[in-house]
Every structure is written in structure tokens, then in C-alpha cells.
Amino acid sequence: MSKKLTRVKAKKRPVANMRGGKAGVRPVIRGGRRLFERESVDVLLSSLGQLEESFRELPAVQTRIGKKSDFTRVMREVAARMNDNYPYFHPLYAGQMLKPPHPIARTAYMLSMWINPNNHALDGGRASSRMEKEAVAEIARMFGWAKHLGHLTGGGTMANMEALWVAGQLSPGKKIVASEQAHYTHSRISAVLGLEFESVPCDNRGRMDPRSLERLLDPGEVGTVVATVGTTAVGALDPLPELLRLRERYNFRLHVDSAYGGYYVLADNLSADAREVFDSISQADSIVVDPHKHGLQPYACGCVIFKDPSVARFYRHDSPYTYFTSEELHLGEISLECSRAGASAVGLWATQKLLPLTKGGEFAASLGKCRSAALDFHARLEADGRFMTPFRPELDIVVWAPKAASVKRASELSRAIFDEAARNNLHLALAELPASFLDIESAGMEKDADTITCLRSVLMKPEHNEWIGRIWKILDKATQSVVSGRNFSNKQ
Numbered sequence: 001m002s003k004k005l006t007r008v009k010a011k012k013r014p015v016a017n018m019r020g021g022k023a024g025v026r027p028v029i030r031g032g033r034r035l036f037e038r039e040s041v042d043v044l045l046s047s048l049g050q051l052e053e054s055f056r057e058l059p060a061v062q063t064r065i066g067k068k069s070d071f072t073r074v075m076r077e078v079a080a081r082m083n084d085n086y087p088y089f090h091p092l093y094a095g096q097m098l099k100p101p102h103p104i105a106r107t108a109y110m111l112s113m114w115i116n117p118n119n120h121a122l123d124g125g126r127a128s129s130r131m132e133k134e135a136v137a138e139i140a141r142m143f144g145w146a147k148h149l150g151h152l153t154g155g156g157t158m159a160n161m162e163a164l165w166v167a168g169q170l171s172p173g174k175k176i177v178a179s180e181q182a183h184y185t186h187s188r189i190s191a192v193l194g195l196e197f198e199s200v201p202c203d204n205r206g207r208m209d210p211r212s213l214e215r216l217l218d219p220g221e222v223g224t225v226v227a228t229v230g231t232t233a234v235g236a237l238d239p240l241p242e243l244l245r246l247r248e249r250y251n252f253r254l255h256v257d258s259a260y261g262g263y264y265v266l267a268d269n270l271s272a273d274a275r276e277v278f279d280s281i282s283q284a285d286s287i288v289v290d291p292h293k294h295g296l297q298p299y300a301c302g303c304v305i306f307k308d309p310s311v312a313r314f315y316r317h318d319s320p321y322t323y324f325t326s327e328e329l330h331l332g333e334i335s336l337e338c339s340r341a342g343a344s345a346v347g348l349w350a351t352q353k354l355l356p357l358t359k360g361g362e363f364a365a366s367l368g369k370c371r372s373a374a375l376d377f378h379a380r381l382e383a384d385g386r387f388m389t390p391f392r393p394e395l396d397i398v399v400w401a402p403k404a405a406s407v408k409r410a411s412e413l414s415r416a417i418f419d420e421a422a423r424n425n426l427h428l429a430l431a432e433l434p435a436s437f438l439d440i441e442s443a444g445m446e447k448d449a450d451t452i453t454c455l456r457s458v459l460m461k462p463e464h465n466e467w468i469g470r471i472w473k474i475l476d477k478a479t480q481s482v483v484s485g486r487n488f489s490n491k492q
């Protein structure tokens with residue numbers, strides 16, 4: 001990454017400075033705007049006062065921070081250490097699947113830290129458990145489910161693990177299948193659960209191929225099909241309507257992994273094919289969606305929901321030391337994890353209060369902006385003779401590669417452009433993809449490798465929509481400089 005962003009000056013209080021100016025104690029203000037908002041800190045303090053006041057019947061007790069100078073010194077060190085990061089919060093970070101939490105999520109999460117609830121049992125987190133049930137019910141309604149069983153998890157992997165664990169309980173000994181482009185954890189989760197796993201080939205747009213799936217289904221050994229709605233690499237959507245038709249004939253369980261893509265069910269600017277996929281999700285047996293991806297939450301916040309609430313029976317267990325203060329459902333009775341951060345539920349609940357999960361609402365519009373950013377970026381790449389793109393983005397992930405004499409050379413150029421862009425504060429990602437995703441032949445390239453290193457950008461911040469012009473300018477110059485062998489200095 002750029003030295004401008006990583007250098008930390010000794011003994012000074014470092015501040016991330018996108019311009020690479022002198023690091024100092026004052027916050028960076030650019031064009032009258034700071035990099036980090038602070039208004040929420042005022043609201044946090046006033047809400048903290050209100051929370052404290054609500055416990056006024058308790059005798060006073062003072063928690064001290066110790067010697068303030070020591071506390072401050074360590075926090076300065078923390079701030080200095082945190083500078084050694086890509087600027088995930090900034091629109092010029094357009095690489096991996098990282099999205100900053102909404103200020104309300106951060107603030108509500110932090111406020112709840114003064115209580116530190118544990119959502120395993122109502123005894124450990126009464127208010128936050130109720131908030132979790134309400135927030136998860138809203139997620140289920142977003143997918144069209146009035147009834148459901150579900151809860152938050154540490155992330156998408158744990159959420160998928162629960163879905164596949166339930167699937168395994170329902171059809172023991174039967175296979176789990178997912179596409180070649182499904183998240184890598186599905187095969188590992190299956191191994192952990194002791195279930196056989198098989199990959200289903202994809203078409204040249206990264207979607208599960210239904211004919212290949214049918215060949216696997218025929219012998220009757222498949223218990224569960226995992227459909228990915230928004231693959232991690234390219235944001236492809238497995239063809240749910242066709243998978244549902246196959247389910248009628250072969251009677252398997254259908255799990256939708258929409259850890260990344262699920263919230264797009266609310267967007268109003270999807271392609272007709274994508275809309276059909278999202279409109280079919282409600283027919284799945286279980287769904288995973290990650291509030292810590294597109295749901296504006298801090299890590300760690302995943303979510304799994306089941307259509308049939310009776311799967312709760314598989315979770316039944318006794319815990320003589322936790323479930324005694326209420327007959328109401330304790331979340332630990334329907335989840336594999338024991339202790340879980342109640343704060344995650346508080347952050348999610350607050351976010352959904354401010355930005356309800358409704359079509360036509362502000363949250364839905366912000367997703368629309370992400371897709372618009374991806375379409376704009378894709379159109380620029382398509383119109384530029386130096387690049388090739390495999391397909392229009394279905395969601396907000398764009399992949400492309402530079403044209404070159406051969407596939408191997410294009411991969412080298414991708415890596416060089418990635419580095420040169422990063423030196424100029426534009427942070428992209430790389431993805432190793434099947435060369436068949438691209439029209440290598442029409443580009444007159446020698447096919448000397450089966451996979452190609454592509455550049456990849458996850459444009460998952462709504463601000464990306466306004467920043468595409470600047471992102472493009474840096475990419476353009478980085479490409480010129482790589483091709484010409486000259487460095488450029490970014491004067492944005």
C-alpha cells in the first residue's frame with residue numbers, strides 16, 4: 001500500500017492523511033470536511049448519560065481508567081497501530097468486500113458496551129435478545145417470510161454452518177453440493193460436519209450450471225443444494241428459478257447463501273434476470289445474509305434464517321445454569337454458538353430503526369447507488385480498448401483484465417496495475433478466475449493458462465457512485481504508467 005498512508009511518524013500522534021502531508025495532532029480537514037465524522041460521539045455521550053440515569057437506583061460505583069496519562073499513551077499507540085491498514089472507510093478503497101458500519105450501528109454498539117450483554121441467554125442480555133429477535137424478524141420479512149426461525153451469528157461462515165448442520169440432520173449421509181464459484185467455506189463446513197461435498201460446474205458468467213447439477217442429482221445422493229446469490233468473486237447469481245424447478249423433480253433441500261448479495265432483494269435497478277432470482281429467494285429452505293457486509297454493521301454479524309421454525313427441535317439441549325429466569329425463548333436454545341455479542345444485535349436493531357429494510361426506502365436506494373457505480377465503471381472499461389470485462393455486473397462487483405499478447409502477460413499486467421494504483425491511493429483487489437470467463441479469442445490473445453488474474457473492485461459504498469470519475473482517472477493513469485514503464489504521481 002502507499003507509503004503516504006502507512007507511514008507513522010514516531011512520537012507524534014498520527015492521523016491518516018490521504019494527501020500524505022505531515023502527520024499531526026489535529027484531524028485532517030479536506031475542503032471543510034473531515035475524514036472521520038465525530039457528531040456521533042456527542043450523541044453517544046448524551047445517550048450514555050441517559051442509560052446511566054436509568055440505573056440510578058443502584059448505589060454509585062466508579063470504574064476508573066487508571067492513570068490517565070498511561071491510558072492516553074496506550075490509546076495513542078492504538079491509533080498509531082490502526083494506521084497500518086488500507087483505508088477501508090474511504091471511497092478510494094474499492095478492493096475487497098469491506099464496508100464501513102453506519103454511524104448509528106457504531107454508536108449503538110459502543111453504548112451497549114457499557115452493559116456488554118451476552119445474547120446466549122435472556123439472563124445475560126434481555127433487551128439485546130429481544131432486539132435481536134425483532135431485527136432478525138425484519139430480515140426474514142425482507143425476504144418475504146412472515147414466519148421463520150433464525151438468529152445472528154459471528155458471520156457468514158457460522159451462519160452457513162448452521163444451515164448445513166440442519167440440512168445434515170434432515171438428510172443424514174446425503175451430499176451437499178454448491179457451485180465451483182461458491183464460497184470456499186462450504187466444502188470445509190461440509191467436512192467439519194462429516195458430510196460429502198461436491199462442486200457443480202459454472203457457466204461462463206460464474207453461475208451454477210443447472211444441467212451439470214441435474215447430472216449430480218440423478219442418482220439421488222444429494223440432500224442439499226447451496227445456491228449462491230451473489231458470489232464472492234464476481235457477484236454472480238445462481239439461477240434460482242431453474243434450481244427450484246429441479247427441486248420439484250429431485251426433492252432436495254435448497255439453501256441460499258446470500259451472505260454478500262441478500263440485501264439486494266430491496267434494490268430497484270437490477271437486471272430482469274437478477275430480479276427473478278431475488279423474487280425466488282423466499283422459496284428457499286434456509287437463507288444466510290451478512291449484516292456485516294451490506295447491512296452496515298461492524299464485525300461480527302451474520303444471520304441465518306430457516307423457513308420452517310420446527311427445525312428448532314435439532315438444537316434442543318439442557319443448560320442447567322443459564323435458562324432459568326424466563327420461559328421465553330433464549331437465543332442460545334436455537335443456536336450452535338453459546339456466548340455472542342448482544343452489542344451486534346443492538347447495532348443492527350438501531351440501524352434498521354433508522355433505515356428500515358423496505359423497498360423504496362433510503363437503505364434500498366443506497367444499494368441502488370452501489371449498482372449504479374458498478375454499471376458506470378463497467379461501461380467505462382467496456383468503452384476503453386485497453387481492457388476486457390467478462391460480463392455486466394449483476395450487483396456491485398466489477399472484474400476486468402488488461403488486454404495483452406497472452407493470458408499470462410495479462411495476469412502480470414493486472415498485478416502491476418494493482419500495485420501502481422495502490423501506490424496512488426486507489427486500492428483494488430485481484431481475483432484468479434477461469435480464463436473462459438473472458439473472450440480471449442476475440443481479443444487475439446494466446447491462451448497459455450487456464451486461469452487469469454483479473455482486477456476486481458467491490459463498489460459497495462454508495463459514495464462510490466460519485467467517486468467513479470476519480471477512481472477511473474487513477475486507474476487510467478496507473479494503466480498508462482504500467483504500460484509505458486513510467487511512474488506517475490497522483491495529483492487528484
Ligand SMILES: Cc1ncc(COP(=O)(O)O)c(C=O)c1O
Pocket residue numbers: 097154155156157158160183185228230231232257258259260290302
Ligand atoms: C457468498 C459468501 N458466503 C460466505 C462468506 C463468508 O462470510 P464470513 O466472512 O462473514 O464468514 C462470504 C464472505 O465473503 C461470502 O461472500
